[in-house]
Each structure stands twice: as C-alpha cells, then as structure tokens.
Amino acid sequence: MIAFAWNNKLFAVSLAVIVLLVAAGILAPWLQPYDPFQPDYGSKLQKPSLQHVFGTDYLGRDIYSRVLLGIKHSVFPAFIVLMLVVLISLILGTLSGYYGGRLDMLLMSITDLFVAVPNILLTIVIIGFLGFGMENVYLAIMLSWWARYVRIIRGLVHDVKKEPYMLASRVSGSFGLPHMARHILPNMMPQVLTLSILDVSRVILTLSGLSFLGIGAQPPSPEWGVMLLDGKSYLQIAPWMGFFPGLMVFMTACAFQISGEKLRSRYKLK
Amino acid sequence: MASIDHRGLDMFRYLMGRLGMLAFTLFLLTMFVFTLMHMAPGDPAALMLQGFGATPDENMIAFYQNKWGLDQSFLMQYVSWLMELAKGNLGNSYLTNKPVVEEIGSRISMTLLLLISSFTLTFLISVPLGLMAGLREKSLIDRILYGATVLGLSVPLYWLAILLMLSFGVIWPIFPIIGGGSVSHYVLPVAAISMVQSVYFIRMIRSFTVEYKKTPYLEAAISRGIKRRMLYPSYLFRSMLVPVLTIVGTSFPSFFGATIIIENVFSFPGIGKYMLDTIYNRDYPVIQGCSLLLAATIFILNFVTDVSYYMADPRIHLEKQRWEN
Numbered sequence: 001m002i003a004f005a006w007n008n009k010l011f012a013v014s015l016a017v018i019v020l021l022v023a024a025g026i027l028a029p030w031l032q033p034y035d036p037f038q039p040d041y042g043s044k045l046q047k048p049s050l051q052h053v054f055g056t057d058y059l060g061r062d063i064y065s066r067v068l069l070g071i072k073h074s075v076f077p078a079f080i081v082l083m084l085v086v087l088i089s090l091i092l093g094t095l096s097g098y099y100g101g102r103l104d105m106l107l108m109s110i111t112d113l114f115v116a117v118p119n120i121l122l123t124i125v126i127i128g129f130l131g132f133g134m135e136n137v138y139l140a141i142m143l144s145w146w147a148r149y150v151r152i153i154r155g156l157v158h159d160v161k162k163e164p165y166m167l168a169s170r171v172s173g174s175f176g177l178p179h180m181a182r183h184i185l186p187n188m189m190p191q192v193l194t195l196s197i198l199d200v201s202r203v204i205l206t207l208s209g210l211s212f213l214g215i216g217a218q219p220p221s222p223e224w225g226v227m228l229l230d231g232k233s234y235l236q237i238a239p240w241m242g243f244f245p246g247l248m249v250f251m252t253a254c255a256f257q258i259s260g261e262k263l264r265s266r267y268k269l270k
Numbered sequence: 271m272a273s274i275d276h277r278g279l280d281m282f283r284y285l286m287g288r289l290g291m292l293a294f295t296l297f298l299l300t301m302f303v304f305t306l307m308h309m310a311p312g313d314p315a316a317l318m319l320q321g322f323g324a325t326p327d328e329n330m331i332a333f334y335q336n337k338w339g340l341d342q343s344f345l346m347q348y349v350s351w352l353m354e355l356a357k358g359n360l361g362n363s364y365l366t367n368k369p370v371v372e373e374i375g376s377r378i379s380m381t382l383l384l385l386i387s388s389f390t391l392t393f394l395i396s397v398p399l400g401l402m403a404g405l406r407e408k409s410l411i412d413r414i415l416y417g418a419t420v421l422g423l424s425v426p427l428y429w430l431a432i433l434l435m436l437s438f439g440v441i442w443p444i445f446p447i448i449g450g451g452s453v454s455h456y457v458l459p460v461a462a463i464s465m466v467q468s469v470y471f472i473r474m475i476r477s478f479t480v481e482y483k484k485t486p487y488l489e490a491a492i493s494r495g496i497k498r499r500m501l502y503p504s505y506l507f508r509s510m511l512v513p514v515l516t517i518v519g520t521s522f523p524s525f526f527g528a529t530i531i532i533e534n535v536f537s538f539p540g541i542g543k544y545m546l547d548t549i550y551n552r553d554y555p556v557i558q559g560c561s562l563l564l565a566a567t568i569f570i571l572n573f574v575t576d577v578s579y580y581m582a583d584p585r586i587h588l589e590k591q592r593w594e595n
Contacts, residue, residue: 109291113298116568118527121561128549128557129306205426212428213534213546225428232432232535236440246429253424261420 011262017255025071032065036222045238055240057230063241066222067248073223075252077134078203081141082196088142089149090192094180096150097157107150114147119206127215137216141206145199152195156188163187190267198260201253208249224249284580292573299565300355304348307558314554315340317364360559365551370559374541380450381533381540385525387456388463392525393518395464396471403472404479405502415472422469427528431462431535448537459532467521467528474517478510485509512582519575523568 024031034040034052040060048055054063096104114122119141126140160166161184169183210216211225219226224245231242315335319326326334335341342350354361360370403412438458439447445457482488483506491505530542537543541560548556 109294110298112291113295113302113569116523116572117565118523118530118568120527120530121523121564124530124545124549125303125306125557125561128545128561129310129554131311201424205424208426209428209531212426213531215546215549228426228429228432235432235436239436239440242429242432246426246432249426250424250429253426254421257420257424 008262011259014255014258014262017251018259021071021075021252021255024068025075028068028072032062032068034062034065036061036065036069037220045234045241048240054244055238057227057241058234058238063227063244066227067224067244070222070224070227070245070248073217073221074208074225074249075204077138078200078207081138081207082145082199082203085142085145085149086192086196089146089153090185092146093150093153094157094184097154097161098180098184104154108154111147111150114144115151117144119144120209123206123210124215127210132215132218134217137207137210141203145203149195153188153192156191157184160184160187194260194263194267197256197263201256201260204249204253204256281581285577288573288576292569295569296566299562299569300352301348303558303562303565304351307554308344308347310552310554312552312554317552317554318362320364355562360562361555363548363553363556365548365553365556370555373544373556374559374563377539377541377544380538381529381542384456384459384463384529384533384538384540388460388467388529389521389525391460391464392467392471396468396475397514399468400472400475401479404476404483407480407483412476415476419469419473422466425466427462427466427531428535430465431458431532434458434462435535450536450538450540455536455538459536459538462535463525463528463532467525470521470524471517475510475514478513479506482506482510512579516575516579519571519578522571526564526568 038061040056042060043052043056044058044060046052046056046060052062052064054067056062057066092107096107122144123137123140126143127136130136130139166183169179207216208223208225208228211221211223212229213225214229217223217226219230227245228242228249231238231240231245234241313331313335315331316326319330319334340347358371360374362369363373366373399415403415406412435447435458438445445454446452447458449455487509488501488505491501496505526542529540530545532538533540533542534546541564545557545560548560
C-alpha cells in the first residue's frame with residue numbers, strides 16, 4: 001500500500017485528503033473558530049473574509065466552523081452505514097454463493113427487486129411510510145445497498161471456488177463455516193474493500209442528497225446537504241452559503257472515488 | 271449447436287421462466303408496499319375521514335373501519351387491496367380526496383418529457399465522446415475524458431444544479447430557475463441531468479469500444495484492407511448496437527433517481543416533486559400509488575430489455591449470466 005502510494009501521486013494525494021478530512025472531523029471542536037450553532041445577528045450573510053473564511057449564513061453562524069463539524073455528520077455516518085452493509089452482505093453473499101440451491105435462488109430474486117429500484121425512490125418510500133428521522137434514512141440506505149453487495153460477493157465466492165487451492169482445501173477435509181471463514185473470506189477481502197472505498201463516495205452523495213431534499217438530517221444540523229438547502233434560498237444574495245458545503249461534498253466524494261479507482265485498477269477488478 | 275426447432279423451444283422456455291420471475295417480483299413488490307402501508311403510523315380510517323373534512327370521534331372511526339374493511343385481518347385486507355389494484359384503483363388521496371391515478375396522471379407527462387429530453391441529450395453527448403475515447407485509447411482526449419468522468423461521478427447533482435441556477439439564472443439571467451411549463455424551464459434541469467448521467471454512458475461506451483476493437487472479425491476486416499471510413503460504421507458500430515441498447519434499457523432507474531432530485535431543486539411540477547410533497551403531508555395512498563407504479567414500470571422495462579436482448583442473440587444470455595456471476 002505504501003509503495004503503491006509512493007508510485008502513484010494521485011492516489012497519494014487523495015489518500016492524504018481523506019486522512020486530513022477524518023482528522024479534521026475528529027478535531028473539529030478544537031479547530032473551529034466560532035460556535036457552529038450560536039447565531040450572531042450582528043454579522044449575518046457576510047461575504048467570505050479574514051474573520052469568516054467561508055462567510056456567514058442567514059443567522060450569522062460561521063460557515064467554516066459549520067462545515068468542519070459537518071464532517072462528523074456527513075462523512076462518518078457513511079462509513080458506519082457501509083460497514084453494516086458489507087457485514088450483512090458478506091454473511092448473506094457467502095452463504096448464497098457457497099451453498100447455492102434454493103436459498104440462492106430466493107435471495108437472488110429478492111435482490112433483483114432491490115437492485116432495480118432507484119435508491120432515492122426506495123428511500124422516499126421508507127421515509128414516507130415510517131416517518132422522518134436519521135435511523136430511517138440509514139435503514140433506507142442499507143436496504144437499497146445490500147442487494148448489490150450480496151450479488152457481487154456471491155460472484156466473488158463463485159470465482160474463489162474455481163481456484164485450485166479451494167480444491168486442495170476441500171480434499172484436505174475442510175468444509176462448512178470454518179472453510180468459508182478461513183479460505184473464502186480472506187481471498188475476497190481486497191475486492192470487497194476496494195468496492196466499499198469506491199462506494200463511500202456514493203453513500204456520501206446519497207446521504208447529503210437526502211438531507212438536501214429535506215428528508216435526511218434536519219435544519220440545525222451542520223450536515224452539508226442541510227447547509228446546501230439553506231443556501232438555496234439565499235442563492236441570489238449569499239451564494240457562498242451553498243457553495244462551500246457543496247464543494248466539501250464534491251471534494252470528499254472525489255478523494256474516495258480516485259483512491260477507489262486506483263485500487264481497483266491495481267487489483268484488476270471489473 | 272442447437273437446431274432451429276431447439277432454439278424456438280429454448281426461447282419459449284426462457285420467456286416463460288422470465289415471465290414467471292417477473293410475476294414473482296411484482297408479487298413481492300405489492301407485498302412490500304402493502305406491508306409498509308400497514309406499518310405507517312396513524313389510523314387510515316381517521317386520516318381518510320379528516321380528508322373529507324370531518325373531525326371523527328371514536329364511534330365514527332369504528333363505524334368506518336368496519337365499513338371499509340379496515341378491521342379485517344392483514345391477509346384479507348391485502349387480498350381486497352389486490353382486487354382493487356387489478357381494477358386500476360389505487361385509492362384516493364387523503365389530502366384532496368381525488369383518485370391517486372388522476373393525481374399521478376396530471377403530472378406524469380411533465381416528468382416523462384423531462385426524462386425523454388435529458389435521455390436524448392445524454393445519448394447525443396456520450397456516444398461520440400465514448401467512441402472517441404475508446405478508439406483512441408490512452409490518447410490525450412481519452413485521459414481528459416477519464417478525468418472528467420471521475421469529476422462527474424463525484425459531483426453532487428443538486429450542487430451542480432444550484433451552480434447552473436447561479437450561473438444562468440442569477441449572474442447571467444437567461445433561463446428561469448423555478449417552475450415548469452415553457453420550453454425554457456426545461457433547459458437547466460435537462461442540462462444538469464445529462465451532464466451527470468453521460469458520465470456512466472461515456473465510460474460504458476468507451477469500454478465496449480475498447481473490447482470490440484479487439485474482436486477477430488474486426489482484425490480480419492482490417493487485414494483484408496477495408497478502409498477505415500467503411501470499417502467503423504459497418505463492422506464496429508453494428509456489433510456494439512446490442513450492448514449499447516441494453517445500457518439504454520437499464521438506465522431508466524438512475525435517470526429517474528436524478529429526475530426526482532432535479533425536480534425538487536427546480537420546483538419542477540412533476541411526479542418527483544409531487545412524491546416528496548406528499549411525504550410532508552403523510553398522504554400514504556399517494557406514496558403507495560406512486561412507488562408501486564414506478565417500481566412496476568422499472569421491472570417491466572427490465573423484463574422487456576432482457577427478453578429483447580435474448581431474442582437478438584441467445585448466446586448473450588449465457589454470457590451475461592457469466593458476467594454477473
């Protein structure tokens with residue numbers, strides 16, 4: 001990994017951006033120059049300046065401080081959601097690919113259903129029926145993502161099963177759960193990890209997109225999508241209100257996209 | 271090698287199997303939507319009566335629960351709901367008390383027009399660019415396009431839309447930024463959707479071009495001395511038609527997802543905005559109707575794509591399965 005980063009400058013840069021972002025997200029309470037929630041009516045809708053690098057919003061809150069705290073609300077949930085999705089799909093996909101048969105067929109027709117529906121539509125349906133709230137948003141995102149992963153992991157299991165060492169391990173009497181855990185799982189990990197790094201950008205885009213539509217995080221939150229939605233109403237007088245949060249989403253997604261694609265071409269994945 | 275008779279039988283078998291799968295998927299869909307509707311908070315009878323403008327008391331709610339069959343078991347309710355569905359009755363909106371079908375019908379044409387025009391523009395942008403990148407692999411233009419697609423995959427659609435609004439609606443006001451109706455209302459939404467969607471198309475078409483460039487029959491044609499001007503249209507493009515048509519057929523969900531976002535950014539009065547508005551009003555029959563209709567459309571489109579794909583070339587079915595595995 002280090003040698004790869006040394007030889008590939010673009011990968012190194014995007015990795016550095018990710019590390020910096022995570023660090024800034026953790027250290028936000030100490031880095032922010034202003035309180036991200038405290039309105040200051042004396043200095044509302046100010047242009048970016050030395051006092052307020054990204055300007056202030058309609059309540060006079062410092063946008064830089066809010067964007068910084070926003071990392072915790074926009075990026076970190078994406079990690080958690082994806083980790084859960086990968087965990088669930090690893091279990092289901094491995095079982096389905098390993099045993100095949102009826103279970104496999106049932107799972108595949110269910111995943112068919114979920115793969116075909118656009119994420120946004122599924123999320124709207126879930127939020128629409130079950131009500132607002134971040135836990136429903138996470139549920140909806142997991143529901144719209146797991147199927148794709150189950151299918152990919154099932155495919156990977158099929159690939160791994162064809163390898164000669166699988167035959168060797170079978171011949172030496174390994175089967176069932178220990179067999180999967182020791183021989184199949186480790187051999188798909190690079191692919192699964194690469195895929196999830198690529199998908200971090202998509203989950204971040206979706207999460208902030210939902211907040212932007214008003215069905216994700218709700219207003220006092222410094223989530224980037226929420227800030228963008230606020231900014232939309234002040235487009236004509238304070239365009240910086242929406243510009244910087246959007247730029248952050250773009251930059252973050254870009255960093256994950258580039259590092260994911262570089263890793264993918266390194267591991268020669270499709 | 272199968273004989274012709276065999277092929278007909280195979281095709282029939284395939285069609286039946288695929289049709290069965292479609293039926294099963296649609297059944298799962300109705301189950302899913304109905305269960306969600308059942309889990310929704312609030313009593314449907316009370317909500318419906320409020321839709322009529324009444325302030326119902328307990329007796330009244332109990333009376334209407336009985337009248338509308340809402341006190342029956344889950345399964346019975348599901349069956350009677352399916353019967354109504356088969357007749358094309360999606361229920362009435364809690365808010366306006368008009369049939370959901372009517373409400374959807376009055377908005378669907380705007381969304382369809384938006385979808386079709388952004389789709390056409392996407393196609394017009396990405397086919398030449400994808401071909402160019404694929405034919406001149408690793409050239410400067412290929413690398414520039416690759417960089418552009420990385421940016422395109424990471425740009426938030428709603429942010430791009432807002433930047434377009436800012437540039438062409440505020441700073442240089444040549445297009446309206448909210449509402450729908452006239453032709454000029456379509457320009458910015460269509461531009462935003464196409465810019466983001468063409469990224470996928472360019473990448474796909476590029477990789478198909480690279481792949482098909484290496485096929486033996488193309489090399490044979492080159493070695494026979496066929497001129498380049500003839501070569502690409504009659505050899506390369508023709509063989510790429512089927513895979514390209516498939517991505518066209520399966521791209522509807524992602525286009526629709528983009529449309530929902532864009533309609534809400536531009537306050538464009540189509541289905542996507544309507545669906546989101548109904549969430550705020552907790553108008554469950556409408557959410558149910560819209561999601562059912564849209565998901566069913568997607569499944570049927572997928573079915574048609576798969577079947578026509580198979581009809582065009584039965585080998586591909588096997589290949590595609592392998593690819594998915």
